[in-house]
Amino acid sequence: MDLDNFYSENPVSSWKKVLGEDLHYHYGAGGPEPFKQTVYNLLEFLPPKSKILDCGCGWGGPGRVMLEEGHDVTGVTISRAQADYITEFPVIYADLHEFKPEETYDAAIFIESYFHLRDPRKVFDNLVPNVKSILIADLVCPTKMSAPEWGIEFSAKEYMFGNLHKVGYVVKHHHERIDFMPSTLKFWLANIEKMPEEEVTGQIKLLKEWCGHGIEYASKFSDIRQIFVHAQRR
Numbered sequence: 001m002d003l004d005n006f007y008s009e010n011p012v013s014s015w016k017k018v019l020g021e022d023l024h025y026h027y028g029a030g031g032p033e034p035f036k037q038t039v040y041n042l043l044e045f046l047p048p049k050s051k052i053l054d055c056g057c058g059w060g061g062p063g064r065v066m067l068e069e070g071h072d073v074t075g076v077t078i079s080r081a082q083a084d085y086i087t088e089f090p091v092i093y094a095d096l097h098e099f100k101p102e103e104t105y106d107a108a109i110f111i112e113s114y115f116h117l118r119d120p121r122k123v124f125d126n127l128v129p130n131v132k133s134i135l136i137a138d139l140v141c142p143t144k145m146s147a148p149e150w151g152i153e154f155s156a157k158e159y160m161f162g163n164l165h166k167v168g169y170v171v172k173h174h175h176e177r178i179d180f181m182p183s184t185l186k187f188w189l190a191n192i193e194k195m196p197e198e199e200v201t202g203q204i205k206l207l208k209e210w211c212g213h214g215i216e217y218a219s220k221f222s223d224i225r226q227i228f229v230h231a232q233r234r
Contacts, residue, residue, distance in 0.1 A: 003078045003079070003116060003151055004079055004080060006203060007077075007079035007081070007082060007203070008081035008082070009202035009203060010199075010203055011081075012059060012085050014195070014199045014204060015059060015204075017191055017192075017194070017195050018188055018191050018192055018195070018204060018207065019059075019061070019188070020035075020191075022035065022061050023058065023059035023060060023061040024038070024061035025058045025059060025061065025112075026038055026058075026062070026111050026112040026137070027112065027139075027180045027184045027226060028180060028183060028184045028187075029041055029177065029180055029226065030177075030180075034183075034184075036065050038062070038137050039062045039065040039066065039111070040065075041137065042109055042111070042136075042137055042230075043066065043071070045133070045135060045173065045230040046071070046106060046107055046135075047106070048070055049070050049071060049072065050071050050072070050106035050107060051071070051072045051074075051103075051104070051107075052066055052071050052072065052073050052074070052105060052107050052108075052109055053074055053075075053076060053101060053105045053107070053108040053109070053131065054066070054073055054074065054075045054076065054109050054111075055076050055096055055109060055110050055113055055123075056076065056078075056110060056111070056112075056113020056114075057076060057086070057091060058077065058082060058111075058113075059082055059085060059086070060075065060082070060085070060088060060089070060091075062109070062111050063075050063086070063088070063089055064088055064089075066109075067088060067089060073089040074089060074090050074091070074092065074103075074105075075089060075090070075091040075092065076091070076092045076094055076096060077091060077092075077093065077094075078093075078094070078095050078096070080093055096113075096123045097117070097118060097119060097122055097123055097126075099126060100126045100129075100130075101126075101127065101130045102130070103130065104130045104131075104132075105130060105132070106131075106132050106133060107131065107132065107133040107134065108127050108131045108133075108134050108135070109135045109136075109137075110134070110136045110137070110138060111136075111137045112137060112138050112139070113138075114136050114138040114160065115138055115152040115153060115154055116151055116152055120160070120163045121163040121166055124163055124164055124167045124169065125167040128167050128168045128169065131233070132232065132233050133169075133230065133231065133232050133233065134164060134169055134229070134230075134232075135228075135229065135231075136160070136227070136228070136229040136231075137226070137228050137229075138226070139154050139224050139225065139226055139227070140154060140155065140156060140157040140160065140176075140224070140227045141154045141155070141156065141223045141225065142156055142223050143156065144156075145224075149206060150206065154224060157174070157176075157225075157229075160227075160229070161174075161229075164229075168233055168234050169231040169233055169234070170231060170232055170234055171229060171230070171231045172230050172231065173228075173229070173230040174227055174228060174229045174230070175227070175228055176225040176226065176227050176228075177226045177227075177228075178226075180226045181226075185210070185211040186211070188207060188211050189208065189212060192204060192207065192208045192211065193208075
């Protein structure tokens with residue numbers, strides 16, 4: 001799948017109607033500000049004023065929260081539209097499979113971008129020389145499950161942990177949640193249904209179809225877990 005075109009097809013003005021002005025393109029994780037809470041759940045593993053590489057930074061929602069918390073952020077995205085939109089922090093337009101950071105970072109953060117990786121081990125191997133910790137918020141399930149229309153693949157957490165371990169990272173902490181999906185799907189769907197029909201195209205159209213079967217998906221994917229992972233370089 002051409003992820004660049006996939007994530008660049010819909011303009012940011014349309015995504016603001018779906019996701020909200022903060023542009024947090026990921027599942028909520030509880031708390032008074034659910035989408036920001038996903039970021040907070042990862043930042044708790046980092047010291048103040050950390051230097052962070054936001055891998056798959058989206059439209060910059062999580063990165064702006066990291067800035068608010070006093071961290072130094074650099075984003076990486078495969079979407080030219082997203083890279084051009086973000087102005088608050090530097091963004092590198094690149095495929096993570098080919099990207100090798102030239103600077104040293106305290107952590108690389110993957111917020112629902114891990115499941116897009118064709119070869120996670122290669123990506124982690126590219127990072128390990130210059131990145132001390134890996135932080136992940138993503139989805140896992142007991143067996144491999146694909147959603148090719150989104151270019152994503154869910155796998156077991158053991159597979160994720162194995163890819164980290166093989167290149168030199170040790171998982172220091174992880175925890176899982178199971179009640180994250182329905183409320184987020186309903187939030188997105190309600191926003192999409194308010195939009196003009198001509199804007200509901202591309203990825204937003206796919207998202208509407210996904211959300212429209214929220215209850216069905218929540219039941220069908222009952223084995224899917226949202227996982228938060230902190231791994232540290234050996």
